[in-house]
Amino acid sequence: MSSKSKVLITGASTGIGATYAKRFAERGHDLVLVARSVEKLEANAVELRQQTGVTVDLLPADLTTEAGLLAVEARLRDDASIGILVNNAGSNVGGSFVTQSIDDLTKLVTLNATSVMRLSHAVAPRFAEKGEGSIVNISSVLAFAPEWQTSVYTATKSFVLLLSQALQAELGPKGVYVQAVLPAATRTEIWNFVDEDKRPPLMEVSELVDAALVGYDRREPITIPHLHREAFWEVLEAARLTFLDDTSHITAANRYLKAT
Ligand SMILES: NC(=O)c1ccc[n+]([C@@H]2O[C@H](COP(=O)([O-])OP(=O)(O)OC[C@H]3O[C@@H](n4cnc5c(N)ncnc54)[C@H](OP(=O)(O)O)[C@@H]3O)[C@@H](O)[C@H]2O)c1
Numbered sequence: 001m002s003s004k005s006k007v008l009i010t011g012a013s014t015g016i017g018a019t020y021a022k023r024f025a026e027r028g029h030d031l032v033l034v035a036r037s038v039e040k041l042e043a044n045a046v047e048l049r050q051q052t053g054v055t056v057d058l059l060p061a062d063l064t065t066e067a068g069l070l071a072v073e074a075r076l077r078d079d080a081s082i083g084i085l086v087n088n089a090g091s092n093v094g095g096s097f098v099t100q101s102i103d104d105l106t107k108l109v110t111l112n113a114t115s116v117m118r119l120s121h122a123v124a125p126r127f128a129e130k131g132e133g134s135i136v137n138i139s140s141v142l143a144f145a146p147e148w149q150t151s152v153y154t155a156t157k158s159f160v161l162l163l164s165q166a167l168q169a170e171l172g173p174k175g176v177y178v179q180a181v182l183p184a185a186t187r188t189e190i191w192n193f194v195d196e197d198k199r200p201p202l203m204e205v206s207e208l209v210d211a212a213l214v215g216y217d218r219r220e221p222i223t224i225p226h227l228h229r230e231a232f233w234e235v236l237e238a239a240r241l242t243f244l245d246d247t248s249h250i251t252a253a254n255r256y257l258k259a260t
Contacts, residue, residue, distance in 0.1 A: 005083025005133075008032040008076060010063060010119065013040035015188030016138060017088040019209040021048060021056075024084070030055040032082065034072055035089065036062050063089050063115040064107040072115075073122035085123050086136045087116040087160075094193045097151045105152050112156035117163060124171060131175035136216065137164045141184045141224065144236075157182075161222075168221050177219055181212045184226035 007024045011017035013035035021031055025048040033041050038060045045056040059075055061068035076082060090112045093104045120135050127133025140157040142150060164180035171178055185191075187202035208225050215223030224233060 004029045006030040006081045007084040008082050009086040010034040011089030013037045019205050025052040025054045032057045034059045064110045076122040084134045088138045092153045113159040127176045128174040134177040136179045139180045139182045141182045180222050182224045
Protein backbone atom coordinates (compact mmCIF):
# COMPACT_ATOMS: atom_id res chain seq x y z
CA MET A 1 0.00 0.00 0.00
CA SER A 2 1.49 3.33 -1.10
CA SER A 3 0.73 6.86 0.11
CA LYS A 4 0.92 7.98 -3.50
CA SER A 5 -2.27 7.98 -5.55
CA LYS A 6 -3.23 4.80 -7.33
CA VAL A 7 -2.98 4.79 -11.14
CA LEU A 8 -5.54 3.12 -13.41
CA ILE A 9 -4.03 2.37 -16.82
CA THR A 10 -6.01 1.04 -19.77
CA GLY A 11 -4.26 -1.11 -22.34
CA ALA A 12 -1.70 -2.13 -19.72
CA SER A 13 -1.04 -5.62 -21.07
CA THR A 14 1.54 -4.58 -23.69
CA GLY A 15 3.31 -1.67 -25.35
CA ILE A 16 2.92 1.88 -24.11
CA GLY A 17 0.42 0.99 -21.37
CA ALA A 18 2.60 -1.79 -19.94
CA THR A 19 5.55 0.61 -19.93
CA TYR A 20 3.52 3.28 -18.11
CA ALA A 21 2.61 0.60 -15.55
CA LYS A 22 6.26 -0.25 -15.02
CA ARG A 23 7.30 3.39 -14.65
CA PHE A 24 4.49 4.32 -12.24
CA ALA A 25 5.25 1.18 -10.19
CA GLU A 26 8.93 2.20 -10.07
CA ARG A 27 7.75 5.58 -8.73
CA GLY A 28 5.90 3.76 -5.94
CA HIS A 29 2.31 4.04 -7.18
CA ASP A 30 -0.16 1.20 -6.69
CA LEU A 31 -1.84 0.19 -9.93
CA VAL A 32 -5.08 -0.97 -11.49
CA LEU A 33 -4.36 -2.58 -14.85
CA VAL A 34 -7.04 -2.83 -17.54
CA ALA A 35 -6.95 -4.83 -20.80
CA ARG A 36 -8.59 -7.94 -22.27
CA SER A 37 -5.69 -10.36 -21.92
CA VAL A 38 -5.79 -11.70 -18.34
CA GLU A 39 -2.64 -13.79 -18.86
CA LYS A 40 -0.55 -10.82 -19.99
CA LEU A 41 -1.92 -8.58 -17.22
CA GLU A 42 -1.18 -11.28 -14.63
CA ALA A 43 2.37 -11.75 -15.94
CA ASN A 44 3.00 -7.99 -15.80
CA ALA A 45 1.49 -7.79 -12.31
CA VAL A 46 3.67 -10.63 -10.95
CA GLU A 47 6.79 -8.93 -12.28
CA LEU A 48 5.83 -5.47 -11.00
CA ARG A 49 4.91 -6.73 -7.53
CA GLN A 50 8.23 -8.60 -7.29
CA GLN A 51 10.35 -5.74 -8.62
CA THR A 52 8.71 -2.79 -6.86
CA GLY A 53 6.52 -4.08 -4.03
CA VAL A 54 3.51 -2.01 -5.10
CA THR A 55 -0.04 -3.38 -5.06
CA VAL A 56 -1.28 -4.30 -8.52
CA ASP A 57 -4.97 -5.02 -9.13
CA LEU A 58 -6.20 -6.50 -12.38
CA LEU A 59 -9.40 -5.32 -13.98
CA PRO A 60 -9.79 -7.36 -17.17
CA ALA A 61 -12.24 -5.61 -19.48
CA ASP A 62 -13.04 -5.26 -23.16
CA LEU A 63 -13.52 -1.53 -23.59
CA THR A 64 -15.52 -2.01 -26.78
CA THR A 65 -18.32 -3.58 -24.73
CA GLU A 66 -20.89 -1.96 -22.47
CA ALA A 67 -20.08 -4.42 -19.68
CA GLY A 68 -16.38 -3.63 -19.90
CA LEU A 69 -16.92 0.12 -19.88
CA LEU A 70 -19.36 -0.07 -16.97
CA ALA A 71 -16.92 -2.12 -14.88
CA VAL A 72 -14.05 0.34 -15.36
CA GLU A 73 -16.31 3.38 -14.87
CA ALA A 74 -17.57 1.91 -11.58
CA ARG A 75 -14.02 1.34 -10.34
CA LEU A 76 -13.04 4.90 -11.24
CA ARG A 77 -16.08 6.35 -9.46
CA ASP A 78 -15.89 4.17 -6.35
CA ASP A 79 -12.17 3.79 -5.65
CA ALA A 80 -11.19 7.11 -4.11
CA SER A 81 -7.54 6.06 -3.97
CA ILE A 82 -7.29 6.28 -7.77
CA GLY A 83 -5.82 9.72 -8.49
CA ILE A 84 -4.38 9.19 -11.96
CA LEU A 85 -6.15 7.80 -15.04
CA VAL A 86 -4.13 6.86 -18.11
CA ASN A 87 -6.42 6.43 -21.12
CA ASN A 88 -4.01 4.48 -23.28
CA ALA A 89 -5.90 1.47 -24.73
CA GLY A 90 -6.21 1.87 -28.46
CA SER A 91 -6.09 -0.02 -31.66
CA ASN A 92 -6.18 0.33 -35.43
CA VAL A 93 -7.88 -1.55 -38.24
CA GLY A 94 -6.10 -2.60 -41.43
CA GLY A 95 -7.37 -1.60 -44.86
CA SER A 96 -8.94 1.58 -46.15
CA PHE A 97 -12.26 3.23 -45.29
CA VAL A 98 -14.07 1.44 -48.10
CA THR A 99 -12.69 -2.00 -47.22
CA GLN A 100 -12.88 -1.81 -43.41
CA SER A 101 -16.06 -3.31 -41.95
CA ILE A 102 -18.47 -0.97 -40.22
CA ASP A 103 -18.46 -3.32 -37.24
CA ASP A 104 -14.67 -3.01 -36.89
CA LEU A 105 -14.83 0.76 -37.31
CA THR A 106 -17.59 1.12 -34.73
CA LYS A 107 -15.53 -0.88 -32.24
CA LEU A 108 -12.50 1.24 -33.08
CA VAL A 109 -14.41 4.43 -32.28
CA THR A 110 -15.73 2.91 -29.04
CA LEU A 111 -12.23 1.90 -27.92
CA ASN A 112 -10.18 4.87 -29.11
CA ALA A 113 -12.69 7.68 -28.49
CA THR A 114 -15.80 6.69 -26.54
CA SER A 115 -13.86 4.86 -23.82
CA VAL A 116 -11.62 7.92 -23.31
CA MET A 117 -14.70 10.13 -22.94
CA ARG A 118 -16.56 7.71 -20.66
CA LEU A 119 -13.67 6.92 -18.35
CA SER A 120 -12.70 10.58 -18.09
CA HIS A 121 -16.34 11.42 -17.36
CA ALA A 122 -16.49 8.76 -14.65
CA VAL A 123 -13.51 10.18 -12.79
CA ALA A 124 -13.65 13.92 -13.51
CA PRO A 125 -16.38 14.89 -11.00
CA ARG A 126 -14.47 13.21 -8.15
CA PHE A 127 -11.16 14.81 -9.19
CA ALA A 128 -12.80 18.24 -9.61
CA GLU A 129 -14.52 17.96 -6.23
CA LYS A 130 -11.23 17.05 -4.59
CA GLY A 131 -9.29 19.71 -6.50
CA GLU A 132 -6.62 17.24 -7.64
CA GLY A 133 -6.04 14.30 -9.94
CA SER A 134 -4.56 13.65 -13.37
CA ILE A 135 -5.94 12.35 -16.64
CA VAL A 136 -3.39 11.28 -19.26
CA ASN A 137 -4.84 10.67 -22.72
CA ILE A 138 -2.81 8.96 -25.43
CA SER A 139 -3.61 10.62 -28.75
CA SER A 140 -1.26 10.53 -31.76
CA VAL A 141 0.49 12.88 -34.16
CA LEU A 142 -1.88 11.30 -36.69
CA ALA A 143 -4.48 13.65 -35.17
CA PHE A 144 -2.93 16.13 -37.61
CA ALA A 145 -2.53 13.76 -40.57
CA PRO A 146 -5.87 13.14 -42.28
CA GLU A 147 -4.07 12.56 -45.57
CA TRP A 148 -2.22 9.50 -44.25
CA GLN A 149 -5.28 7.37 -45.03
CA THR A 150 -5.93 5.94 -41.62
CA SER A 151 -9.24 7.80 -41.69
CA VAL A 152 -11.20 6.68 -38.63
CA TYR A 153 -8.13 6.04 -36.46
CA THR A 154 -6.97 9.57 -37.30
CA ALA A 155 -10.39 10.98 -36.44
CA THR A 156 -10.44 9.22 -33.06
CA LYS A 157 -7.01 10.59 -32.18
CA SER A 158 -8.15 14.07 -33.15
CA PHE A 159 -11.15 13.58 -30.85
CA VAL A 160 -8.83 12.59 -28.00
CA LEU A 161 -6.65 15.65 -28.55
CA LEU A 162 -9.55 18.12 -28.68
CA LEU A 163 -11.33 16.48 -25.74
CA SER A 164 -8.10 16.75 -23.74
CA GLN A 165 -7.72 20.43 -24.61
CA ALA A 166 -11.35 21.07 -23.71
CA LEU A 167 -10.92 19.28 -20.38
CA GLN A 168 -7.76 21.26 -19.70
CA ALA A 169 -9.82 24.45 -20.08
CA GLU A 170 -12.67 23.16 -17.91
CA LEU A 171 -10.88 21.12 -15.25
CA GLY A 172 -7.49 22.87 -15.08
CA PRO A 173 -8.85 25.78 -13.01
CA LYS A 174 -10.35 23.19 -10.64
CA GLY A 175 -6.95 21.67 -9.94
CA VAL A 176 -7.17 18.69 -12.30
CA TYR A 177 -4.22 18.11 -14.65
CA VAL A 178 -5.04 16.79 -18.12
CA GLN A 179 -2.22 15.77 -20.46
CA ALA A 180 -2.53 14.73 -24.09
CA VAL A 181 0.42 12.66 -25.30
CA LEU A 182 0.93 12.54 -29.05
CA PRO A 183 3.32 9.75 -30.00
CA ALA A 184 4.51 9.24 -33.56
CA ALA A 185 5.68 5.79 -34.68
CA THR A 186 6.72 3.74 -31.63
CA ARG A 187 7.78 0.07 -31.51
CA THR A 188 4.77 -1.83 -30.13
CA GLU A 189 2.43 -4.61 -31.22
CA ILE A 190 0.11 -2.05 -32.83
CA TRP A 191 2.44 -2.30 -35.85
CA ASN A 192 1.98 -6.07 -36.19
CA PHE A 193 -0.47 -5.68 -39.05
CA VAL A 194 2.16 -3.84 -41.13
CA ASP A 195 4.94 -5.93 -42.74
CA GLU A 196 8.25 -5.28 -40.97
CA ASP A 197 9.93 -3.93 -44.12
CA LYS A 198 7.06 -1.47 -44.63
CA ARG A 199 7.20 0.04 -41.12
CA PRO A 200 8.65 3.54 -40.60
CA PRO A 201 11.59 4.05 -38.25
CA LEU A 202 10.23 3.36 -34.76
CA MET A 203 11.04 4.98 -31.41
CA GLU A 204 11.59 2.48 -28.59
CA VAL A 205 8.61 2.37 -26.25
CA SER A 206 10.65 3.09 -23.11
CA GLU A 207 12.06 6.24 -24.74
CA LEU A 208 8.54 7.36 -25.62
CA VAL A 209 7.09 6.79 -22.15
CA ASP A 210 10.08 8.27 -20.32
CA ALA A 211 9.78 11.43 -22.42
CA ALA A 212 6.00 11.54 -21.89
CA LEU A 213 6.60 11.34 -18.13
CA VAL A 214 9.04 14.27 -18.29
CA GLY A 215 6.14 16.19 -19.85
CA TYR A 216 3.83 14.85 -17.14
CA ASP A 217 6.16 15.97 -14.36
CA ARG A 218 6.35 19.43 -15.96
CA ARG A 219 2.53 19.51 -16.14
CA GLU A 220 2.68 20.06 -19.91
CA PRO A 221 -0.77 20.14 -21.49
CA ILE A 222 0.47 18.56 -24.72
CA THR A 223 3.51 16.30 -24.95
CA ILE A 224 4.93 15.27 -28.33
CA PRO A 225 8.08 13.22 -27.63
CA HIS A 226 9.04 12.73 -31.29
CA LEU A 227 8.82 16.47 -32.09
CA HIS A 228 12.30 17.99 -31.87
CA ARG A 229 11.41 21.58 -32.71
CA GLU A 230 8.91 22.70 -30.06
CA ALA A 231 8.44 25.99 -31.92
CA PHE A 232 6.45 24.12 -34.61
CA TRP A 233 3.80 23.26 -32.02
CA GLU A 234 3.76 26.82 -30.73
CA VAL A 235 3.27 28.17 -34.28
CA LEU A 236 0.41 25.69 -34.86
CA GLU A 237 -1.35 26.71 -31.64
CA ALA A 238 -0.85 30.41 -32.35
CA ALA A 239 -2.28 29.93 -35.86
CA ARG A 240 -5.28 28.08 -34.42
CA LEU A 241 -6.06 30.90 -32.01
CA THR A 242 -5.63 33.56 -34.72
CA PHE A 243 -7.90 31.54 -37.01
CA LEU A 244 -10.56 31.29 -34.29
CA ASP A 245 -10.32 35.00 -33.61
CA ASP A 246 -11.16 35.70 -37.25
CA THR A 247 -14.37 33.60 -37.10
CA SER A 248 -16.23 36.10 -34.91
CA HIS A 249 -17.56 38.22 -37.79
CA ILE A 250 -21.33 38.49 -38.36
CA THR A 251 -21.00 38.94 -42.10
CA ALA A 252 -19.86 36.30 -44.60
CA ALA A 253 -16.39 36.63 -46.03
CA ASN A 254 -16.12 38.61 -49.27
CA ARG A 255 -15.24 35.47 -51.23
CA TYR A 256 -18.72 34.07 -50.49
CA LEU A 257 -20.69 37.18 -51.49
CA LYS A 258 -22.69 36.61 -54.68
CA ALA A 259 -21.36 38.50 -57.65
CA THR A 260 -23.83 41.24 -58.65
N1 LIG B 1 2.75 2.55 -31.20
C1 LIG B 1 2.57 3.65 -31.93
O1 LIG B 1 3.26 3.88 -32.95
C2 LIG B 1 1.54 4.65 -31.50
C3 LIG B 1 1.59 5.94 -32.08
C4 LIG B 1 0.63 6.87 -31.71
C5 LIG B 1 -0.32 6.54 -30.77
N2 LIG B 1 -0.35 5.27 -30.24
C6 LIG B 1 -1.41 4.97 -29.27
O2 LIG B 1 -0.84 4.44 -28.10
C7 LIG B 1 -1.80 3.65 -27.41
C8 LIG B 1 -1.17 2.33 -27.00
O3 LIG B 1 -0.87 1.60 -28.17
P1 LIG B 1 0.40 0.66 -28.31
O4 LIG B 1 1.20 1.20 -29.42
O5 LIG B 1 1.02 0.42 -27.01
O6 LIG B 1 -0.33 -0.63 -28.88
P2 LIG B 1 -0.38 -2.15 -28.37
O7 LIG B 1 0.98 -2.62 -28.01
O8 LIG B 1 -1.13 -2.87 -29.43
O9 LIG B 1 -1.25 -2.07 -27.03
C9 LIG B 1 -2.60 -1.77 -27.07
C10 LIG B 1 -3.17 -2.02 -25.69
O10 LIG B 1 -4.60 -1.77 -25.75
C11 LIG B 1 -5.28 -2.93 -25.25
N3 LIG B 1 -6.55 -3.11 -25.93
C12 LIG B 1 -6.75 -3.33 -27.25
N4 LIG B 1 -8.06 -3.52 -27.48
C13 LIG B 1 -8.69 -3.42 -26.29
C14 LIG B 1 -10.03 -3.54 -25.87
N5 LIG B 1 -11.01 -3.82 -26.76
N6 LIG B 1 -10.33 -3.39 -24.56
C15 LIG B 1 -9.35 -3.13 -23.66
N7 LIG B 1 -8.07 -2.99 -23.99
C16 LIG B 1 -7.73 -3.15 -25.29
C17 LIG B 1 -4.34 -4.09 -25.52
O11 LIG B 1 -4.57 -5.15 -24.62
P3 LIG B 1 -5.43 -6.47 -24.92
O12 LIG B 1 -5.19 -6.85 -26.34
O13 LIG B 1 -4.95 -7.44 -23.91
O14 LIG B 1 -6.85 -6.05 -24.67
C18 LIG B 1 -2.99 -3.45 -25.23
O15 LIG B 1 -2.72 -3.49 -23.86
C19 LIG B 1 -2.98 3.51 -28.37
O16 LIG B 1 -4.00 4.42 -27.99
C20 LIG B 1 -2.40 3.91 -29.71
O17 LIG B 1 -3.38 4.41 -30.59
C21 LIG B 1 0.56 4.33 -30.57
